[in-house]
Amino acid sequence: MYRGLKVCLAALMAAWLGMPVVRAQPQGPAREIIPLTGDLYRARNGNWYTIFLVTPDGIILGDPINPAFATWLKGELATRFKVPVRYVVYSHSHFDHAAGGSVFADTARFVGHERMLRNLDGRYPHMPGDMVDRNNNGAIDPDEIDIPTKAAPGVCGMGPGFFGSIDLNKDGLVPPAELQTDIRRPDIVYSERMRISLGGRTVELIYPGLNHSDDATVMLFPAERVVFATEFLADALVRNNPRSLPSTCSAFDRHPLAEWIRSYRTVEALDFDRVAPGHGDVFDKPVVTETREYFEYLVAEVSAGIRSGRPLAELLKTITLDRYKGWANYERLRSMNVEAAYFNLTRYR
Numbered sequence: 284m285y286r287g288l289k290v291c292l293a294a295l296m297a298a299w300l301g302m303p304v305v306r307a308q309p310q311g312p313a314r315e316i317i318p319l320t321g322d323l324y325r326a327r328n329g330n331w332y333t334i335f336l337v338t339p340d341g342i343i344l345g346d347p348i349n350p351a352f353a354t355w356l357k358g359e360l361a362t363r364f365k366v367p368v369r370y371v372v373y374s375h376s377h378f379d380h381a382a383g384g385s386v387f388a389d390t391a392r393f394v395g396h397e398r399m400l401r402n403l404d405g406r407y408p409h410m411p412g413d414m415v416d417r418n419n420n421g422a423i424d425p426d427e428i429d430i431p432t433k434a435a436p437g438v439c440g441m442g443p444g445f446f447g448s449i450d451l452n453k454d455g456l457v458p459p460a461e462l463q464t465d466i467r468r469p470d471i472v473y474s475e476r477m478r479i480s481l482g483g484r485t486v487e488l489i490y491p492g493l494n495h496s497d498d499a500t501v502m503l504f505p506a507e508r509v510v511f512a513t514e515f516l517a518d519a520l521v522r523n524n525p526r527s528l529p530s531t532c533s534a535f536d537r538h539p540l541a542e543w544i545r546s547y548r549t550v551e552a553l554d555f556d557r558v559a560p561g562h563g564d565v566f567d568k569p570v571v572t573e574t575r576e577y578f579e580y581l582v583a584e585v586s587a588g589i590r591s592g593r594p595l596a597e598l599l600k601t602i603t604l605d606r607y608k609g610w611a612n613y614e615r616l617r618s619m620n621v622e623a624a625y626f627n628l629t630r631y632r
């Protein structure tokens with residue numbers, strides 16, 4: 284939901300566009316295992332990343348991402364480490380990170396924030412980007428994919444052909460269960476914090492608040508001083524420069540900007556050095572603070588604009604966010620940030 288959709292939309296779009304091609308081109312998305320520190324590793328599927336910690340008693344894994352990747356990863360882990368996956372921890376429920384867990388069901392338990400159960404119970408789930416139930420029929424219609432795709436291609440919508448790829452029975456409608464066919468529900472949930480201990484090692488799970496999703500988990504590896512989170516510490520559009528304006532779909536995913544800021548502060552309060560994000564390169568903790576400061580600046584600027592009574596069209600021109608001109612995606616996303624903040628601050632207080 285690219286996060287942003289911050290779904291990670293650009294990444295999503297590329298991946299979904301690539302899906303039919305994968306069958307014709309055996310190489311598929313780039314996959315690799317990347318050492319982080321000690322027994323902690325990232326694993327990559329194109330621009331999607333997960334994380335895992337190897338202990339003498341088994342592996343604690345982050346997102347399974349999708350069935351093909353999970354199958355590949357399971358083989359790699361068996362060959363390299365010779366211990367089974369004991370836990371799968373979901374970063375959030377969005378379909379592009381949470382699918383494929385069943386591959387590990389013979390040895391693993393599945394852990395997620397408690398709101399994942401609501402998002403996987405057959406009702407319309409929280410979706411990445413601007414994919415929302417526009418006609419309130421409880422199912423995903425072609426329009427609900429195509430409207431955001433055309434309005435903000437690669438940012439808040441999927442690529443052309445995406446709907447067809449999720450409409451497995453080709454009846455023109457995708458009930459949530461059809462989209463979530465490959466997502467295995469968590470069998471352990473928590474509300475605020477949880478600790479997993481295995482083989483003498485620990486991983487802390489933290490619910491940060493509402494942001495890109497409503498059921499996020501941040502994984503903290505205390506001994507390794509690394510945090511894993513997807514799409515809200517770094518936007519899904521981010522590749523190698525983590526200092527980026529965020530994508531702003533659904534006016535920041537219909538979650539109050541105060542909650543976004545709270546989410547960043549929750550992570551800032553943790554003791555760690557590096558973030559291994561679900562998309563893009565590893566970055567250092569100070570970027571978390573800088574991004575939270577960006578959100579605060581955006582809120583201050585747009586709040587002042589709202590108080591001035593000037594119309595949105597004027598604010599879009601005059602709120603230039605000059606301080607962030609050097610950040611990635613400034614030209615592409617500045618006015619979208621101002622508009623989204625305007626709607627967020629007036630609708631989601």
Ligand SMILES: [Zn+2]
Nearest residue numbers: 284286377411
């Ligand atoms: Zn997402």
